[in-house]
Amino acid sequence: MTEKPLILVTNDDGITAPGIRALIEVMKELGDVVVVAPDSPQSGMGHAITINSMLHLERVYIDEGNQEEYSCSGTPADCVKLAVREILKRKPDLCVSGINHGSNSSINVIYSGTMSAALEAGIEGIPAIGFSLLDYNYNANFEVAKKYAKTIAKNALENGIPEQVVLNVNVPNLPEKDMKGIKVCRQARANWEEEFDKRQSPQGKDYYWLTGKFVNLDHGDDTDEWALENGYISVVPVQFDLTAHHAITTLNTWDFNKT
Template sequence: MKKSKPTILIVNDDGVTAPGIKALMETMAEIGKVIVVAPDSPQSGMGHAITIGKPLRLDKIELYEGFETWSCSGTPVDCVKLAKYHVLKGIKPDLLVSGINHGLNNSINILYSGTMSAAVEGAIEDIPSIGFSLDDFTLQADFSHCLKYVKELALSVLEKGLPPATLLNVNFPNTQDIKGVKVCRQAIAKWAEEFDERMDPHRRPYYWMTGKFQMNDHGEDTDVWALEHHYVSVVPVQFDMTAHHAIPALTNWTF
């Protein structure tokens, strides 16, 4: 009996019309049956937000010929939830891929990323999940050098699976000269925010958040190091945020 093609759910946070999701769709179509459920507008920086205070809209659209595509008014995580319970009618896809994001989601950025939160939601639902991001924020970003690795990683996950409660965070350097792939740890870094205060025409203050990325982790086993040295970084991620190493210390406290 001929084995049926795997069902692949595609989500992102840049919106259903973003060039990155189109590149991902075309590559995944070489592997399996693709279903797209993505936000109707950019949702970068939404993290794991869900919509609870207003209704959601989900519309099937004819945007990409040959692809089943749905546009959602909510967040990337909303897209995953609606994909599972409405579009797929509770049937679990074989793979969830999120991206390809315009901009990196390395280091601490994973906590803010809508791209990665969609993949995390997939893992919570026990779907093998991968988030893909490229170090290029522009709409003119060239994803061609990423696609070979996107396909190889997707095929590997489909074939070998992932450890329980684990997903992959994959970031690509912005260069055609990729040296290979490195399995890394998440670098320890943070954003040092500043807020630029301005005045609107009614003399009321408003604020633009700015800031700089502070990197104090100089290990050669981090995603930041790998990207700076032209490697694809692959970080296994878990949604269990328990600080297991702290439990022994806390059990000695008196409450």
């Protein structure tokens, strides 16, 4: 009898978020599922890990399904580390993170807890995918995203993901009839123009809210932003080797003997 694929499911919105519940449901159609996810929202945590305080891990029973589920007091990256070192009896065949409530396209991948969990799995040599839906509503409709998550995850299990690569998948918030399909593309060159809204507490202390607007500086038709704006699901292969290989030759022309 062939062993079912083992799939680790995590996220950054918290273990009870509708997005992860939707992802668990669809992954159970593809294999045996183990869930390790934060006990509270961890959006924007990036690749933070817990080193100066205790981590708590608790077995939980949220749905009536037969999957193992654990709630973790740490970050998304912590969840993957604990899953690999303390919970899973073998290396999973796939790690999926999400479905995130909101976009993780272009520069957002740097800040994303969703993608950092997937990248942590990739560092461990586990094929991994981060899924996001461009709808920040807690009660967003994940039905279309579930369909495409299953298609992409099934392909990853059958074909493998290139070594040291993690997939960043974003789904536009559109009805299924308006979806044009899946487009493999590059990360757009974009950034946030940020400001801080400075206010004062009743006690007279200053405090700040981070605000700003997202600016797409990239007008190429091969980017994730273009794909999402034009009704496609974007799939960007992301690498965790941050070396700017093209810059090595230039840096080797510098005279490091100068004082």
